[in-house]
Amino acid sequence: MMTDLLKAVxxxxxFSCYYFPxxxxxxxxxxxxxxxAVIGAALFVMQWLKEDTLRLNRTFLVVSVWAALFxxxxxxxxxxxxxxxxxxxxxxxxxxxWIAGAYSVMFLIRNVHGSISIQWVFRYMAYVCAIxxxxxxxxxxxxxxxxxxxxxxxxxxxxLHRVDRLYGIGASFDTAGIRFSCAMLxxxxxxxxxxxxxxxxxxxxxxxxxxxxxxxxxxxxxxxLVISIVYMALSxxxxxxxxxxxxxxxxxxxxxxxxxxxxxxxxLYNYSPVFGNYLRYGFExxxxxxxxxxxxxxxxxRLQRMVVFPDNLKTWxxxxxxxxxxxxxxxFYKYVDIGYLNFIFYCGTIGVAIFISxxxxxxxxxxQKGREDTFFFLLLLLxxxxxxxxxxxxxxxxYAMLLLLDSYESSEDSVRPTEKTPYGT
Numbered sequence: 001m002m003t004d005l006l007k008a009v010x011x012x013x014x015f016s017c018y019y020f021p022x023x024x025x026x027x028x029x030x031x032x033x034x035x036x037a038v039i040g041a042a043l044f045v046m047q048w049l050k051e052d053t054l055r056l057n058r059t060f061l062v063v064s065v066w067a068a069l070f071x072x073x074x075x076x077x078x079x080x081x082x083x084x085x086x087x088x089x090x091x092x093x094x095x096x097x098w099i100a101g102a103y104s105v106m107f108l109i110r111n112v113h114g115s116i117s118i119q120w121v122f123r124y125m126a127y128v129c130a131i132x133x134x135x136x137x138x139x140x141x142x143x144x145x146x147x148x149x150x151x152x153x154x155x156x157x158x159x160l161h162r163v164d165r166l167y168g169i170g171a172s173f174d175t176a177g178i179r180f181s182c183a184m185l186x187x188x189x190x191x192x193x194x195x196x197x198x199x200x201x202x203x204x205x206x207x208x209x210x211x212x213x214x215x216x217x218x219x220x221x222x223x224x225l226v227i228s229i230v231y232m233a234l235s236x237x238x239x240x241x242x243x244x245x246x247x248x249x250x251x252x253x254x255x256x257x258x259x260x261x262x263x264x265x266x267x268l269y270n271y272s273p274v275f276g277n278y279l280r281y282g283f284e285x286x287x288x289x290x291x292x293x294x295x296x297x298x299x300x301x302r303l304q305r306m307v308v309f310p311d312n313l314k315t316w317x318x319x320x321x322x323x324x325x326x327x328x329x330x331x332f333y334k335y336v337d338i339g340y341l342n343f344i345f346y347c348g349t350i351g352v353a354i355f356i357s358x359x360x361x362x363x364x365x366x367x368q369k370g371r372e373d374t375f376f377f378l379l380l381l382l383x384x385x386x387x388x389x390x391x392x393x394x395x396x397x398x399y400a401m402l403l404l405l406d407s408y409e410s411s412e413d414s415v416r417p418t419e420k421t422p423y424g425t
Contacts (some may be wrong), residue, residue, distance in 0.1 A: 003113050007112045012131075015124045018105045019179060019397060020132060022170030023154040032170070037097040040104035059365055060099060066358035067095040073318075073351040087335075088346065089321065089414035095396060102400035103399030115160055118370070119193070121401050122186030126206045129183035129246055132168035132176070133213035140166050141274070165216045173218060174391040181224025182398045188228035190374055192235045196251045204254050208261050216282035219299060223386050303390060306336045310344060319348035339388035359384055362399045369405070 014036070021033035109124065110116040139146045150157045152412040153169055160167050168176070195202050207228070214221040268275040280287055289295040308317045322333035323346040329404045333345050341353045365379040367374045384395050 008045025011108050011112050011125055011228040013106055015105055016128045016132065016169070017113060018101050019128055020168065021101075022178070025154045028277060029153055031364070033101045034097060036104045037100035040102070040107070043107050044103055062365070063094065063358065063362055063403070064092065066354065066361055067421065068360060070347075070351060070354045074347045074355055075319045077319045077347040079316060079321075079349065083321035083326075085324055085326070085346070091242060091315040097383050098397050099404075102397065106401060106404050116405060118373075118402065119190060121405075122183070122190050125179075125183045125398075126187050126190070126203070126210070129171075129180050129265050130206045130209045131173040133180070133217055134173065135209055136169045136217045137213060137278075139168065147298060150196065155273045168217070170218065173407035174220045174387075175218075175393050177214070177218030178223075178383075178387045178391070178393050178395055179397075180210050180218065180221040181227070181387070182380070182395055184210055184214075184221065184224035184228045185231065185376075185380060185383060188231045189373075190230055197253070201253050201257065203256055204257060208258065212265065212282070216278045218388060219284070220387060222285075227379050227383050229374060240265055241267065248342075250253070251272060273363035299390070303338060306338055306341075308334050308336050308341065315345065315348065317348045317350055319346045322346060337391065339390060339392040340360065342392045343388075351401060356364060356385070359396075359399070360394075362403065366399070366402055 015265070017032035021031040023029065023031045032418075071089055073091045074086075074091065077083075078085060078089060106116055106121075109120050113120060137148055143413065149169060149318070155167065155170070155172065160172060165172060167173075170180070184207060187203050187210070188205045191200050192201065210224045215225070243400075265275075265279065269279050270276070282365050284297045285295045288297070310320075320333065323342060325331040325335065327334050328335075332342055334341075336342060336345065340352065343355060359381055363377050366380075367378045371375070380395075380398070387393065
């Protein structure tokens with residue numbers, strides 16, 4: 001039992017190193033995602049020598065074609081505009097690093113638990129995000145822990161401290177927020193498909209932790225919070241479905257748990273200045289709405305001031321070849337921090353269309369493998385499209401893990417004939 005727990009903890013640590021990659025202070029330039037990619041590539045070659053991996057190759061060949069086209073559009077924009085910004089020219093390489101890293105993570109999960117499924121992916125994603133959220137609070141309130149993390153992990157702590165933002169290990173800003181959002185949508189999936197009320201309550205507890213604490217780390221988490229609730233409301237969890245004793249019991253326990261958490265938060269908000277500041281930052285929009293009748297945040301106000309459109313046809317079509325600001329190494333071109341506009345100024349609407357097509361086609365492949373989960377995958381795509389309104393970070397790491405499920409399940413079927421679908425537990 002203890003051995004199994006240690007294996008699961010180790011798997012969670014590896015999952016976090018992939019999902020929230022970071023560099024060690026003593027080893028700059030090489031992050032944990034790259035390390036896992038090297039291991040994953042070696043494991044893939046070993047499996048390729050043992051068995052047929054044609055399905056894996058076909059799946060990622062299509063994805064790689066779209067990634068290569070996006071890299072090509074970025075390269076042409078840089079060349080035609082005679083710039084030196086190669087931010088996305090090597091995107092195809094980055095994509096394969098994510099895939100190889102995901103391969104090593106999935107290999108480990110399969111060997112620890114005997115099977116690999118969409119449920120295991122979302123469980124580890126939820127555990128990791130919940131722990132990262134709590135860790136961010138602890139780092140902010142425990143100087144010794146903060147000193148240890150800052151001395152071990154290479155992150156832009158000087159800037160993080162200056163702007164007074166919470167951070168975990170590799171988890172900060174909007175990058176953390178969008179991955180917390182994916183975890184929340186994944187928890188919605190687990191709650192909908194879980195039979196055991198005990199597990200449902202546990203998943204709901206994780207949902208509340210990430211939804212509240214995760215928002216304090218990054219308010220982008222709100223996107224996942226809302227989309228996950230929509231998914232649960234419109235799926236099997238919907239109250240329009242059959243009312244059973246088990247469902248009523250879960251809803252009742254969920255309401256009680258949520259009420260206790262809200263009550264505790266209300267108490268801390270009024271009697272703990274630190275926690276009060278956390279809540280006011282994490283839910284600034286809701287506080288402004290309640291107090292002023294208008295849903296606004298500092299981020300949304302800042303984004304509105306950044307809306308700058310191209311003023312010529314060439315930029316609209318192929319961009320200016322700049323993603324980063326050539327006059328400010330810490331800023332974006334035109335001082336715009338809006339994902340869609342960043343891409344348009346870099347490689348034009350042609351490049352943006354190709355980049356969106358990559359995720360649309362990846363979603364299509366997932367829907368083909370799990371037709372019963374089509375609605376869920378469409379919401380995952382919607383999450384990505386919404387987040388690009390604020391930042392250019394993508395969620396391909398999630399797609400990489402989900403797209404790999406089919407290849408692992410093919411090996412599993414020979415051992416576990418009762419597990420027929422790539423999305424079963």
